[in-house]
Amino acid sequence: xxxxxxxxxxxxxxxxxxxxxxxxxxxxxxxxxxxxxxxxxxxxxxxxxxxxxxxxxxxxxxxxxxxxxxxxxxxxxxxxxxxxxxxxxxxxxxxxxxxxxxxxxxxxxxxxxxxxxxxxxxxxxxxxxxxxxxxxxxxxxxxxxxxxxxxxxxxxxxxxxxxxxxxxxxxxxxxxxxxxxxxxxxxxxxxxxxxxxxxxxxxxxxxxxxxxxxxxxxxxxxxxxxxxxxx
Numbered sequence: 001x002x003x004x005x006x007x008x009x010x011x012x013x014x015x016x017x018x019x020x021x022x023x024x025x026x027x028x029x030x031x032x033x034x035x036x037x038x039x040x041x042x043x044x045x046x047x048x049x050x051x052x053x054x055x056x057x058x059x060x061x062x063x064x065x066x067x068x069x070x071x072x073x074x075x076x077x078x079x080x081x082x083x084x085x086x087x088x089x090x091x092x093x094x095x096x097x098x099x100x101x102x103x104x105x106x107x108x109x110x111x112x113x114x115x116x117x118x119x120x121x122x123x124x125x126x127x128x129x130x131x132x133x134x135x136x137x138x139x140x141x142x143x144x145x146x147x148x149x150x151x152x153x154x155x156x157x158x159x160x161x162x163x164x165x166x167x168x169x170x171x172x173x174x175x176x177x178x179x180x181x182x183x184x185x186x187x188x189x190x191x192x193x194x195x196x197x198x199x200x201x202x203x204x205x206x207x208x209x210x211x212x213x214x215x216x217x218x219x220x221x222x223x224x225x226x227x228x229x230x231x
Contacts, residue, residue, distance in 0.1 A: 068107050069126045070119035094144045097134035098152035104130045105159035112166040124170050131156075135175040138183070146183070150220040153180065157217055180216035187223045200226055 064076035081100060088096050104127040111119045138144055156173070163170055188211060191204050207222035 068111055068116070068119055069104075069122035070116075091141050091143050091145065093137040094134065094141050095148040095152060097130065097137045098149065098156065101127065101130040101134050102152060102155050102159060105156065105163065108168070108170065109159065109163050109166070112163060112168045120168065124168075127170060128173075131173045131176050135179040138176075138179050144183075146187075146220060147224055149180075149183075150217055150224060153217040153220070177214065177216065180220070181211070181214075184211050184216050184219045184223065187220075191223065191226060196226075 061076065061080070064073035064080070067073040067077050085093070085096055104123070108120075108123040108127055111123050138149060153176075156176075160170065160173075184207070188204070188208060191207075196204060203222050203225055207219045207226075210216070210219035210222065
């Protein structure tokens with residue numbers, strides 16, 4: 001490098017300005033003083049940092065709602081569901097839990113249809129866990145909504161058939177079936193003690209047949225029909 005070129009390089013270096021925060025900090029350290037903080041700058045940075053964090057968390061939350069069992073963000077989705085259930089009354093919990101079981105079935109169907117083999121086991125486990133929880137909520141509810149239970153149970157049965165048609169074995173729902181069986185049996189005994197019309201007697205007989213066959217949602221549909229005074 002020639003002398004002329006060296007001088008040119010030095011002139012270029014003179015144009016470089018140090019970072020303002022670094023200058024303030026260095027000056028304070030040399031003079032033995034506490035560095036003066038630019039409060040407005042600190043506030044702006046804090047606001048931007050908070051806003052950025054909020055946006056990131058919001059996006060994570062949105063993405064998590066579409067996650068499936070086995071995905072990294074799936075636990076966030078379940079936490080969201082549990083937090084929503086906190087505000088539900090005891091008698092409404094069976095409906096809410098059965099709705100969650102149907103969501104688990106929808107997730108399982110999607111996994112099966114897209115052939116995401118590694119996610120099948122976690123999805124089946126999630127479904128079985130939700131079914132078990134639904135059975136417990138139905139058993140402990142003082143006045144469960146039989147109409148909603150019947151509706152959601154029928155959807156579960158249809159969902160199971162759809163999944164199994166894809167060649168996926170998801171196992172029995174024995175705990176839920178036993179709980180529904182006890183409800184149907186109790187309702188049938190109560191109806192047997194009533195004075196029924198001929199039409200109502202026929203519907204009750206159909207409910208008994210469904211009960212004996214293990215078709216509890218169909219039996220509950222018949223029992224609900226008997227609640228209408230016009231029959």
